[in-house]
Amino acid sequence: MKLAPLLLGLLTALAGQDPIRTSFAVLASFDYVEGMKLPDEVTKMDGKTVTVGGFMMREVPGGGDVSQFLLINDACGCTGTPKMNEIVYCAMPEGQKTEIKTGVVKVTGTLYVGEQKEDGIVLGIYFMDVDSIQ
Protein backbone atom coordinates (compact mmCIF):
# COMPACT_ATOMS: atom_id res chain seq x y z
CA MET A 1 0.00 0.00 0.00
CA LYS A 2 2.99 2.25 0.47
CA LEU A 3 3.34 2.23 -3.28
CA ALA A 4 0.18 4.29 -3.71
CA PRO A 5 1.64 7.62 -2.54
CA LEU A 6 4.76 6.96 -4.60
CA LEU A 7 2.67 6.28 -7.66
CA LEU A 8 0.61 9.37 -7.00
CA GLY A 9 3.78 11.41 -6.60
CA LEU A 10 5.17 10.02 -9.81
CA LEU A 11 1.98 10.81 -11.68
CA THR A 12 1.92 14.32 -10.25
CA ALA A 13 5.52 14.82 -11.23
CA LEU A 14 4.83 13.56 -14.72
CA ALA A 15 1.79 15.80 -14.99
CA GLY A 16 3.97 18.72 -13.91
CA GLN A 17 6.27 18.02 -16.83
CA ASP A 18 3.59 18.54 -19.42
CA PRO A 19 4.93 21.15 -21.79
CA ILE A 20 3.45 24.61 -21.61
CA ARG A 21 1.57 25.21 -24.82
CA THR A 22 2.24 28.68 -26.16
CA SER A 23 2.15 30.44 -29.50
CA PHE A 24 3.57 33.39 -31.38
CA ALA A 25 0.39 35.26 -30.49
CA VAL A 26 1.82 35.29 -26.95
CA LEU A 27 5.55 35.40 -27.74
CA ALA A 28 5.09 38.35 -30.11
CA SER A 29 2.29 40.09 -28.23
CA PHE A 30 4.44 43.07 -27.19
CA ASP A 31 6.57 45.67 -28.94
CA TYR A 32 10.11 44.53 -28.32
CA VAL A 33 12.69 47.22 -27.69
CA GLU A 34 16.30 46.33 -27.04
CA GLY A 35 17.15 46.37 -23.35
CA MET A 36 13.52 46.33 -22.21
CA LYS A 37 12.18 44.28 -19.34
CA LEU A 38 10.37 41.44 -21.07
CA PRO A 39 6.75 40.85 -20.01
CA ASP A 40 6.01 38.30 -17.31
CA GLU A 41 3.90 36.35 -19.81
CA VAL A 42 7.08 35.31 -21.58
CA THR A 43 9.71 35.38 -18.81
CA LYS A 44 7.64 32.94 -16.76
CA MET A 45 8.42 30.35 -19.45
CA ASP A 46 12.19 30.74 -19.09
CA GLY A 47 13.77 27.35 -18.52
CA LYS A 48 10.44 25.55 -18.88
CA THR A 49 9.47 22.84 -21.31
CA VAL A 50 7.32 24.52 -23.90
CA THR A 51 5.52 23.60 -27.13
CA VAL A 52 5.32 26.23 -29.86
CA GLY A 53 3.75 25.93 -33.29
CA GLY A 54 5.34 27.64 -36.25
CA PHE A 55 7.31 27.28 -39.45
CA MET A 56 10.87 26.01 -39.68
CA MET A 57 13.30 28.24 -41.52
CA ARG A 58 17.00 27.91 -42.17
CA GLU A 59 19.15 30.58 -40.65
CA VAL A 60 21.26 30.41 -43.80
CA PRO A 61 19.66 29.62 -47.16
CA GLY A 62 20.79 26.27 -48.50
CA GLY A 63 19.92 22.60 -48.39
CA GLY A 64 20.35 19.51 -46.29
CA ASP A 65 19.65 18.69 -42.68
CA VAL A 66 20.38 21.23 -39.98
CA SER A 67 21.41 21.21 -36.33
CA GLN A 68 19.89 24.65 -35.74
CA PHE A 69 16.91 26.41 -37.27
CA LEU A 70 14.56 29.31 -36.75
CA LEU A 71 10.94 28.84 -35.82
CA ILE A 72 8.86 31.71 -37.18
CA ASN A 73 5.20 32.61 -37.60
CA ASP A 74 5.15 33.15 -41.34
CA ALA A 75 4.84 30.38 -43.89
CA CYS A 76 7.50 31.72 -46.19
CA GLY A 77 9.25 34.41 -44.20
CA CYS A 78 9.08 36.61 -47.24
CA THR A 79 6.56 39.26 -46.27
CA GLY A 80 8.91 40.97 -43.85
CA THR A 81 11.88 40.46 -41.59
CA PRO A 82 10.58 38.72 -38.49
CA LYS A 83 10.86 40.87 -35.40
CA MET A 84 13.07 39.70 -32.57
CA ASN A 85 10.07 38.38 -30.64
CA GLU A 86 8.80 36.55 -33.72
CA ILE A 87 11.77 34.18 -33.84
CA VAL A 88 12.64 31.18 -31.70
CA TYR A 89 16.23 30.05 -32.28
CA CYS A 90 16.09 26.28 -32.04
CA ALA A 91 19.02 23.93 -31.46
CA MET A 92 18.76 20.18 -31.92
CA PRO A 93 20.19 17.87 -29.28
CA GLU A 94 23.96 17.39 -29.45
CA GLY A 95 24.88 15.36 -32.53
CA GLN A 96 21.37 15.34 -34.00
CA LYS A 97 20.09 16.98 -37.15
CA THR A 98 16.68 17.49 -38.68
CA GLU A 99 15.30 18.20 -42.09
CA ILE A 100 13.50 21.51 -42.57
CA LYS A 101 9.90 20.38 -42.59
CA THR A 102 7.38 22.19 -44.75
CA GLY A 103 4.17 23.41 -43.14
CA VAL A 104 3.29 24.04 -39.51
CA VAL A 105 5.26 22.05 -36.94
CA LYS A 106 5.00 21.85 -33.19
CA VAL A 107 8.38 22.08 -31.54
CA THR A 108 8.79 21.02 -27.92
CA GLY A 109 11.84 21.73 -25.81
CA THR A 110 13.37 23.87 -23.12
CA LEU A 111 12.76 27.54 -23.83
CA TYR A 112 15.23 30.20 -22.71
CA VAL A 113 13.88 33.72 -22.58
CA GLY A 114 16.10 36.79 -22.48
CA GLU A 115 18.44 38.80 -24.64
CA GLN A 116 21.55 36.99 -25.81
CA LYS A 117 24.24 39.24 -27.21
CA GLU A 118 27.34 38.75 -29.28
CA ASP A 119 29.69 41.68 -29.83
CA GLY A 120 27.01 43.96 -28.42
CA ILE A 121 24.40 42.77 -30.92
CA VAL A 122 21.23 41.14 -29.64
CA LEU A 123 21.13 37.76 -31.34
CA GLY A 124 17.69 36.87 -30.09
CA ILE A 125 15.41 36.69 -27.09
CA TYR A 126 13.92 33.21 -27.49
CA PHE A 127 16.13 30.13 -27.67
CA MET A 128 15.08 26.53 -27.45
CA ASP A 129 16.85 23.26 -26.86
CA VAL A 130 14.67 20.99 -28.94
CA ASP A 131 13.32 17.71 -27.61
CA SER A 132 10.92 16.88 -30.41
CA ILE A 133 9.41 18.20 -33.64
CA GLN A 134 5.98 17.10 -34.78
Next chain:
Amino acid sequence: MTHSGVARAPVPSNLMKLQFLTLCVLALPPLATTSAQETKAEDPVAADVAKAIGSPRLAIRIAAGRKVAAAGDVAVSALRAHAAKSGVNTIPLTLVEALVEGGGDGPEMSLLLRDWAGDREFFWRAQALRGLALRASPSRAEDAAMFTAALQDPAWLARANTSLGLARIGAADEAGEAAWRVLLTDADPRVVSRTAALVLPLAPEQPVLQALLDALGDSRTFLGDPWGNRRCTEAFAALKQWAADASLEPRPLTTKPTQLTWNPGAGLAGNRETIDAVKALAKRRIGAQLREPVDLRDAAIAFDGGLEVFSCRNGDLFLRWTEAGSVVAGIEGSRTVELGEAAWQPLRARLADTKLGSETGTVVCDRMRLARNGTGTQHAVAPAMLPAADAAWVRDLAAALDRAGAADLAAALTDRLRQFAAP
Protein backbone atom coordinates in the same frame (compact mmCIF):
# COMPACT_ATOMS: atom_id res chain seq x y z
CA MET B 1 25.52 22.87 -29.45
CA THR B 2 22.40 23.42 -27.40
CA HIS B 3 21.01 26.70 -26.16
CA SER B 4 21.35 25.71 -22.53
CA GLY B 5 25.04 26.32 -23.17
CA VAL B 6 24.41 29.42 -25.24
CA ALA B 7 21.96 30.90 -22.80
CA ARG B 8 24.09 30.47 -19.74
CA ALA B 9 27.51 30.87 -21.31
CA PRO B 10 27.12 32.85 -24.52
CA VAL B 11 30.73 32.60 -25.67
CA PRO B 12 31.56 29.12 -26.89
CA SER B 13 35.02 27.69 -26.62
CA ASN B 14 37.46 28.62 -29.35
CA LEU B 15 37.39 25.10 -30.70
CA MET B 16 33.61 25.10 -30.90
CA LYS B 17 33.69 28.54 -32.44
CA LEU B 18 36.14 27.32 -35.07
CA GLN B 19 34.01 24.24 -35.78
CA PHE B 20 30.91 26.41 -36.00
CA LEU B 21 32.53 28.90 -38.35
CA THR B 22 33.88 26.10 -40.52
CA LEU B 23 30.42 24.57 -40.76
CA CYS B 24 28.88 27.93 -41.56
CA VAL B 25 31.38 28.62 -44.31
CA LEU B 26 30.74 25.20 -45.79
CA ALA B 27 26.99 25.69 -45.52
CA LEU B 28 26.89 29.05 -47.26
CA PRO B 29 25.53 28.85 -50.77
CA PRO B 30 28.16 30.05 -53.24
CA LEU B 31 25.96 32.77 -54.74
CA ALA B 32 24.97 34.20 -51.38
CA THR B 33 28.52 34.66 -50.25
CA THR B 34 30.64 37.67 -50.84
CA SER B 35 34.14 36.87 -49.78
CA ALA B 36 35.14 38.98 -46.83
CA GLN B 37 38.71 38.61 -48.04
CA GLU B 38 37.89 40.54 -51.17
CA THR B 39 36.51 43.47 -49.27
CA LYS B 40 38.44 43.59 -46.04
CA ALA B 41 40.41 46.74 -45.48
CA GLU B 42 39.35 48.04 -48.88
CA ASP B 43 35.94 49.49 -48.33
CA PRO B 44 34.21 49.35 -44.95
CA VAL B 45 30.78 49.70 -46.54
CA ALA B 46 31.48 46.82 -48.89
CA ALA B 47 32.60 44.78 -45.88
CA ASP B 48 29.30 45.55 -44.15
CA VAL B 49 27.44 44.61 -47.33
CA ALA B 50 29.30 41.31 -47.33
CA LYS B 51 28.37 40.71 -43.70
CA ALA B 52 24.75 41.74 -44.25
CA ILE B 53 24.51 39.17 -47.01
CA GLY B 54 26.81 36.39 -45.95
CA SER B 55 26.88 36.21 -42.16
CA PRO B 56 25.56 32.88 -40.91
CA ARG B 57 23.79 34.61 -38.01
CA LEU B 58 20.48 36.28 -38.79
CA ALA B 59 20.92 38.93 -36.09
CA ILE B 60 24.37 39.83 -37.45
CA ARG B 61 22.93 40.14 -40.95
CA ILE B 62 20.22 42.44 -39.62
CA ALA B 63 22.69 44.59 -37.67
CA ALA B 64 25.11 44.82 -40.60
CA GLY B 65 22.19 45.71 -42.85
CA ARG B 66 21.41 48.67 -40.59
CA LYS B 67 25.01 49.85 -40.90
CA VAL B 68 24.82 49.61 -44.69
CA ALA B 69 21.57 51.55 -44.65
CA ALA B 70 23.04 54.22 -42.41
CA ALA B 71 25.70 54.84 -45.06
CA GLY B 72 22.91 55.94 -47.41
CA ASP B 73 23.92 56.79 -50.97
CA VAL B 74 27.53 55.85 -50.23
CA ALA B 75 26.46 52.20 -49.96
CA VAL B 76 24.70 52.06 -53.29
CA SER B 77 27.73 51.36 -55.45
CA ALA B 78 28.72 48.41 -53.24
CA LEU B 79 25.18 47.07 -53.40
CA ARG B 80 25.04 47.40 -57.17
CA ALA B 81 28.45 45.78 -57.48
CA HIS B 82 27.31 42.82 -55.42
CA ALA B 83 24.10 42.46 -57.43
CA ALA B 84 26.02 42.63 -60.70
CA LYS B 85 28.48 40.00 -59.56
CA SER B 86 26.27 37.55 -57.68
CA GLY B 87 22.76 38.32 -58.85
CA VAL B 88 20.23 40.68 -57.31
CA ASN B 89 18.33 37.84 -55.67
CA THR B 90 21.28 37.05 -53.42
CA ILE B 91 20.47 40.29 -51.58
CA PRO B 92 18.41 39.20 -48.57
CA LEU B 93 15.14 40.60 -47.37
CA THR B 94 16.77 41.82 -44.15
CA LEU B 95 19.12 44.09 -46.08
CA VAL B 96 16.41 45.40 -48.40
CA GLU B 97 14.18 46.23 -45.44
CA ALA B 98 17.04 47.96 -43.67
CA LEU B 99 17.53 50.15 -46.75
CA VAL B 100 13.80 50.76 -47.01
CA GLU B 101 13.59 51.91 -43.39
CA GLY B 102 16.91 53.62 -42.87
CA GLY B 103 18.64 54.13 -46.21
CA GLY B 104 17.96 57.84 -46.31
CA ASP B 105 16.34 59.74 -49.15
CA GLY B 106 19.37 60.47 -51.27
CA PRO B 107 19.04 60.27 -55.05
CA GLU B 108 21.20 57.16 -55.42
CA MET B 109 19.22 55.20 -52.84
CA SER B 110 15.93 56.26 -54.40
CA LEU B 111 17.20 55.21 -57.81
CA LEU B 112 18.26 51.83 -56.47
CA LEU B 113 14.88 51.25 -54.84
CA ARG B 114 13.17 52.34 -58.04
CA ASP B 115 15.22 49.87 -60.07
CA TRP B 116 14.41 47.09 -57.64
CA ALA B 117 10.72 47.95 -57.39
CA GLY B 118 10.50 47.79 -61.18
CA ASP B 119 12.39 44.51 -61.48
CA ARG B 120 9.77 41.80 -61.85
CA GLU B 121 12.36 39.10 -61.14
CA PHE B 122 13.51 40.63 -57.84
CA PHE B 123 12.12 38.71 -54.86
CA TRP B 124 11.80 41.83 -52.71
CA ARG B 125 10.34 44.30 -55.21
CA ALA B 126 7.24 44.87 -53.04
CA GLN B 127 9.49 45.93 -50.17
CA ALA B 128 11.42 48.24 -52.49
CA LEU B 129 8.10 49.76 -53.51
CA ARG B 130 7.38 50.45 -49.84
CA GLY B 131 10.74 52.18 -49.67
CA LEU B 132 9.68 54.50 -52.47
CA ALA B 133 6.34 55.01 -50.75
CA LEU B 134 8.01 56.05 -47.51
CA ARG B 135 10.03 58.64 -49.44
CA ALA B 136 7.05 60.00 -51.38
CA SER B 137 5.18 63.21 -50.63
CA PRO B 138 2.93 65.62 -52.54
CA SER B 139 6.04 67.52 -53.63
CA ARG B 140 7.93 64.36 -54.40
CA ALA B 141 5.57 62.38 -56.58
CA GLU B 142 7.88 61.16 -59.34
CA ASP B 143 6.87 57.56 -58.60
CA ALA B 144 3.13 58.22 -58.94
CA ALA B 145 2.88 56.22 -62.18
CA MET B 146 4.63 53.27 -60.58
CA PHE B 147 2.32 53.42 -57.56
CA THR B 148 -0.76 53.57 -59.75
CA ALA B 149 0.41 50.67 -61.91
CA ALA B 150 1.02 48.61 -58.77
CA LEU B 151 -2.70 48.73 -57.97
CA GLN B 152 -2.97 45.94 -60.56
CA ASP B 153 0.13 44.05 -59.42
CA PRO B 154 -0.39 40.29 -59.11
CA ALA B 155 1.61 40.24 -55.87
CA TRP B 156 -0.61 41.05 -52.89
CA LEU B 157 2.16 42.76 -50.98
CA ALA B 158 2.97 45.08 -53.87
CA ARG B 159 -0.71 46.09 -54.07
CA ALA B 160 -0.85 46.71 -50.34
CA ASN B 161 2.42 48.62 -50.18
CA THR B 162 1.51 50.90 -53.04
CA SER B 163 -1.38 52.20 -50.93
CA LEU B 164 1.13 54.01 -48.76
CA GLY B 165 2.75 55.73 -51.74
CA LEU B 166 -0.60 56.77 -53.17
CA ALA B 167 -1.75 58.06 -49.79
CA ARG B 168 1.45 60.01 -49.21
CA ILE B 169 1.34 61.79 -52.55
CA GLY B 170 -2.42 62.33 -52.26
CA ALA B 171 -3.24 60.57 -55.54
CA ALA B 172 -6.88 60.58 -56.60
CA ASP B 173 -8.73 58.35 -59.06
CA GLU B 174 -10.94 59.56 -61.92
CA ALA B 175 -13.83 60.13 -59.53
CA GLY B 176 -11.68 62.24 -57.27
CA GLU B 177 -11.55 59.56 -54.59
CA ALA B 178 -8.30 58.65 -52.85
CA ALA B 179 -6.65 56.21 -55.25
CA TRP B 180 -5.69 53.74 -52.51
CA ARG B 181 -9.30 53.31 -51.40
CA VAL B 182 -9.97 50.64 -54.02
CA LEU B 183 -7.60 48.35 -52.13
CA LEU B 184 -9.99 48.23 -49.19
CA THR B 185 -12.25 46.09 -51.37
CA ASP B 186 -9.46 43.92 -52.78
CA ALA B 187 -10.36 40.25 -53.18
CA ASP B 188 -7.42 39.27 -50.99
CA PRO B 189 -8.13 39.96 -47.30
CA ARG B 190 -4.40 40.35 -46.65
CA VAL B 191 -4.36 43.38 -48.95
CA VAL B 192 -7.33 44.94 -47.17
CA SER B 193 -5.86 44.74 -43.67
CA ARG B 194 -2.30 45.66 -44.69
CA THR B 195 -3.58 48.66 -46.67
CA ALA B 196 -5.68 49.80 -43.72
CA ALA B 197 -2.74 49.42 -41.34
CA LEU B 198 -0.47 51.40 -43.65
CA VAL B 199 -2.80 54.29 -44.39
CA LEU B 200 -4.41 54.63 -40.95
CA PRO B 201 -1.94 57.27 -39.68
CA LEU B 202 -2.60 59.33 -42.82
CA ALA B 203 -6.29 58.65 -43.21
CA PRO B 204 -8.03 57.67 -39.96
CA GLU B 205 -11.37 57.27 -41.71
CA GLN B 206 -14.34 54.99 -41.14
CA PRO B 207 -13.63 52.41 -43.89
CA VAL B 208 -10.02 52.11 -42.76
CA LEU B 209 -10.96 51.63 -39.12
CA GLN B 210 -13.72 49.20 -40.10
CA ALA B 211 -11.27 47.08 -42.10
CA LEU B 212 -8.97 46.84 -39.10
CA LEU B 213 -11.78 46.10 -36.66
CA ASP B 214 -13.04 43.35 -38.98
CA ALA B 215 -9.56 41.80 -39.13
CA LEU B 216 -9.55 41.39 -35.34
CA GLY B 217 -12.03 38.54 -35.75
CA ASP B 218 -9.89 36.56 -38.20
CA SER B 219 -8.56 33.18 -37.15
CA ARG B 220 -8.60 31.47 -40.53
CA THR B 221 -5.86 29.13 -41.69
CA PHE B 222 -4.65 27.66 -44.93
CA LEU B 223 -3.13 24.18 -44.69
CA GLY B 224 -2.17 25.02 -41.14
CA ASP B 225 -0.81 28.49 -41.86
CA PRO B 226 -2.53 30.91 -39.42
CA TRP B 227 -2.81 33.78 -41.88
CA GLY B 228 -5.96 35.12 -40.24
CA ASN B 229 -4.19 35.36 -36.93
CA ARG B 230 -1.44 37.42 -38.56
CA ARG B 231 -4.09 39.81 -39.90
CA CYS B 232 -5.52 40.12 -36.41
CA THR B 233 -2.12 40.87 -34.89
CA GLU B 234 -1.32 43.44 -37.57
CA ALA B 235 -4.70 45.15 -37.22
CA PHE B 236 -4.44 45.31 -33.46
CA ALA B 237 -0.96 46.87 -33.62
CA ALA B 238 -2.26 49.60 -35.96
CA LEU B 239 -5.34 50.26 -33.82
CA LYS B 240 -3.29 50.37 -30.64
CA GLN B 241 -1.05 53.07 -32.11
CA TRP B 242 -4.05 55.03 -33.38
CA ALA B 243 -5.79 54.83 -30.00
CA ALA B 244 -2.72 56.08 -28.19
CA ASP B 245 -2.39 59.15 -30.43
CA ALA B 246 -3.87 61.95 -28.34
CA SER B 247 -3.44 64.43 -31.19
CA LEU B 248 -6.42 62.78 -32.91
CA GLU B 249 -8.80 63.76 -30.13
CA PRO B 250 -11.30 66.51 -30.95
CA ARG B 251 -10.63 68.12 -27.56
CA PRO B 252 -7.57 67.94 -25.31
CA LEU B 253 -7.75 64.90 -23.06
CA THR B 254 -7.79 65.27 -19.31
CA THR B 255 -6.75 61.64 -18.93
CA LYS B 256 -4.13 59.47 -20.58
CA PRO B 257 -4.96 58.24 -24.11
CA THR B 258 -6.61 54.83 -24.38
CA GLN B 259 -4.18 51.95 -24.07
CA LEU B 260 -5.68 49.05 -25.96
CA THR B 261 -4.85 45.50 -24.93
CA TRP B 262 -5.45 42.23 -26.72
CA ASN B 263 -5.72 38.77 -25.27
CA PRO B 264 -4.31 36.44 -27.93
CA GLY B 265 -6.39 33.36 -28.53
CA ALA B 266 -9.41 34.73 -26.66
CA GLY B 267 -11.19 35.74 -29.86
CA LEU B 268 -13.66 38.57 -30.12
CA ALA B 269 -15.67 37.45 -27.10
CA GLY B 270 -12.61 37.52 -24.86
CA ASN B 271 -11.63 41.00 -26.04
CA ARG B 272 -14.97 42.73 -25.66
CA GLU B 273 -13.56 45.75 -23.84
CA THR B 274 -11.04 46.46 -26.60
CA ILE B 275 -13.65 46.26 -29.35
CA ASP B 276 -15.96 48.56 -27.42
CA ALA B 277 -13.07 50.98 -26.83
CA VAL B 278 -12.24 51.12 -30.55
CA LYS B 279 -15.88 51.76 -31.44
CA ALA B 280 -16.19 54.47 -28.80
CA LEU B 281 -12.98 56.16 -29.95
CA ALA B 282 -14.08 56.10 -33.59
CA LYS B 283 -17.37 57.72 -32.64
CA ARG B 284 -15.71 60.39 -30.51
CA ARG B 285 -12.91 61.20 -32.93
CA ILE B 286 -14.59 61.09 -36.33
CA GLY B 287 -18.25 60.45 -35.59
CA ALA B 288 -18.07 56.99 -37.14
CA GLN B 289 -20.43 54.15 -36.23
CA LEU B 290 -18.30 51.06 -36.72
CA ARG B 291 -20.04 47.75 -37.34
CA GLU B 292 -19.51 44.88 -34.95
CA PRO B 293 -16.75 42.57 -36.21
CA VAL B 294 -17.62 38.93 -36.80
CA ASP B 295 -15.66 35.76 -36.10
CA LEU B 296 -13.95 34.71 -39.31
CA ARG B 297 -13.28 31.00 -38.87
CA ASP B 298 -12.36 28.11 -41.11
CA ALA B 299 -15.30 26.36 -42.72
CA ALA B 300 -15.94 22.88 -41.38
CA ILE B 301 -14.49 21.07 -44.37
CA ALA B 302 -12.17 18.09 -44.03
CA PHE B 303 -9.47 18.86 -46.55
CA ASP B 304 -7.45 15.99 -47.94
CA GLY B 305 -4.62 18.09 -49.35
CA GLY B 306 -3.84 21.23 -51.21
CA LEU B 307 -1.50 23.34 -53.23
CA GLU B 308 -0.27 26.82 -52.50
CA VAL B 309 1.85 29.03 -54.68
CA PHE B 310 3.64 31.96 -53.11
CA SER B 311 4.96 34.05 -55.92
CA CYS B 312 6.21 37.58 -55.47
CA ARG B 313 6.60 37.51 -59.24
CA ASN B 314 3.21 36.23 -60.43
CA GLY B 315 0.95 36.38 -57.41
CA ASP B 316 -0.25 33.70 -55.02
CA LEU B 317 -2.63 30.85 -55.73
CA PHE B 318 -4.45 28.74 -53.17
CA LEU B 319 -6.20 25.41 -53.78
CA ARG B 320 -7.42 22.80 -51.33
CA TRP B 321 -9.27 19.61 -52.07
CA THR B 322 -11.41 17.03 -50.32
CA GLU B 323 -11.15 13.28 -50.68
CA ALA B 324 -14.25 13.36 -52.87
CA GLY B 325 -12.82 15.85 -55.35
CA SER B 326 -14.21 19.22 -54.30
CA VAL B 327 -11.53 21.79 -55.07
CA VAL B 328 -11.81 24.92 -52.96
CA ALA B 329 -9.95 27.92 -54.36
CA GLY B 330 -8.69 31.08 -52.69
CA ILE B 331 -7.00 31.74 -49.38
CA GLU B 332 -10.49 32.20 -47.89
CA GLY B 333 -11.93 29.24 -49.74
CA SER B 334 -14.44 31.45 -51.46
CA ARG B 335 -15.02 29.26 -54.49
CA THR B 336 -15.65 25.53 -54.93
CA VAL B 337 -15.22 23.49 -58.10
CA GLU B 338 -16.53 19.92 -58.21
CA LEU B 339 -14.20 17.72 -60.23
CA GLY B 340 -16.31 14.61 -59.77
CA GLU B 341 -15.14 11.24 -58.50
CA ALA B 342 -14.27 9.86 -61.92
CA ALA B 343 -11.93 12.70 -62.74
CA TRP B 344 -10.50 13.12 -59.27
CA GLN B 345 -9.74 9.65 -57.93
CA PRO B 346 -7.11 8.73 -60.56
CA LEU B 347 -5.45 12.11 -59.98
CA ARG B 348 -5.54 11.66 -56.23
CA ALA B 349 -4.02 8.20 -56.50
CA ARG B 350 -1.14 9.54 -58.61
CA LEU B 351 -0.36 12.19 -56.03
CA ALA B 352 0.55 9.44 -53.57
CA ASP B 353 3.41 8.46 -55.87
CA THR B 354 5.25 11.76 -55.71
CA LYS B 355 8.93 11.47 -54.94
CA LEU B 356 9.14 15.02 -53.63
CA GLY B 357 11.04 15.53 -50.40
CA SER B 358 10.22 18.06 -47.72
CA GLU B 359 12.12 20.73 -49.64
CA THR B 360 13.15 20.67 -53.28
CA GLY B 361 15.66 23.30 -54.32
CA THR B 362 16.63 26.34 -52.28
CA VAL B 363 13.46 28.09 -51.25
CA VAL B 364 14.12 31.78 -50.60
CA CYS B 365 10.83 33.47 -51.37
CA ASP B 366 8.76 32.15 -54.25
CA ARG B 367 7.72 28.58 -53.71
CA MET B 368 5.08 25.95 -54.27
CA ARG B 369 3.74 24.02 -51.30
CA LEU B 370 1.97 20.74 -51.81
CA ALA B 371 0.05 18.92 -49.09
CA ARG B 372 -0.63 15.34 -49.88
CA ASN B 373 -3.66 13.08 -49.41
CA GLY B 374 -4.46 13.50 -45.77
CA THR B 375 -1.04 12.34 -44.64
CA GLY B 376 -0.01 15.69 -43.24
CA THR B 377 3.08 15.43 -45.42
CA GLN B 378 3.94 18.70 -47.10
CA HIS B 379 6.48 19.54 -49.75
CA ALA B 380 8.03 22.89 -50.65
CA VAL B 381 9.46 23.44 -54.11
CA ALA B 382 11.65 26.29 -55.32
CA PRO B 383 11.14 27.91 -58.74
CA ALA B 384 12.23 25.75 -61.70
CA MET B 385 12.64 22.72 -59.42
CA LEU B 386 9.36 20.82 -59.78
CA PRO B 387 10.18 17.43 -61.33
CA ALA B 388 8.52 16.49 -64.61
CA ALA B 389 6.18 13.89 -63.07
CA ASP B 390 4.86 16.35 -60.47
CA ALA B 391 4.59 19.13 -63.04
CA ALA B 392 2.53 16.76 -65.18
CA TRP B 393 0.27 16.14 -62.19
CA VAL B 394 -0.31 19.86 -61.70
CA ARG B 395 -0.96 20.22 -65.42
CA ASP B 396 -3.54 17.42 -65.27
CA LEU B 397 -5.18 19.06 -62.25
CA ALA B 398 -5.45 22.25 -64.31
CA ALA B 399 -7.00 20.27 -67.16
CA ALA B 400 -9.52 18.72 -64.76
CA LEU B 401 -10.44 22.17 -63.45
CA ASP B 402 -10.88 23.35 -67.02
CA ARG B 403 -13.20 20.45 -67.81
CA ALA B 404 -15.17 21.21 -64.66
CA GLY B 405 -15.87 24.71 -65.97
CA ALA B 406 -13.22 26.65 -64.09
CA ALA B 407 -11.21 27.77 -67.10
CA ASP B 408 -9.87 30.86 -65.34
CA LEU B 409 -8.60 28.83 -62.41
CA ALA B 410 -7.05 26.30 -64.76
CA ALA B 411 -5.30 29.10 -66.64
CA ALA B 412 -4.00 30.63 -63.42
CA LEU B 413 -2.63 27.28 -62.26
CA THR B 414 -0.97 26.65 -65.61
CA ASP B 415 0.52 30.12 -65.51
CA ARG B 416 2.00 29.61 -62.02
CA LEU B 417 3.30 26.18 -63.03
CA ARG B 418 5.59 27.81 -65.61
CA GLN B 419 7.61 29.38 -62.82
CA PHE B 420 8.05 26.12 -60.92
CA ALA B 421 8.35 23.35 -63.51
CA ALA B 422 11.93 22.21 -64.04
CA PRO B 423 13.15 23.14 -67.50
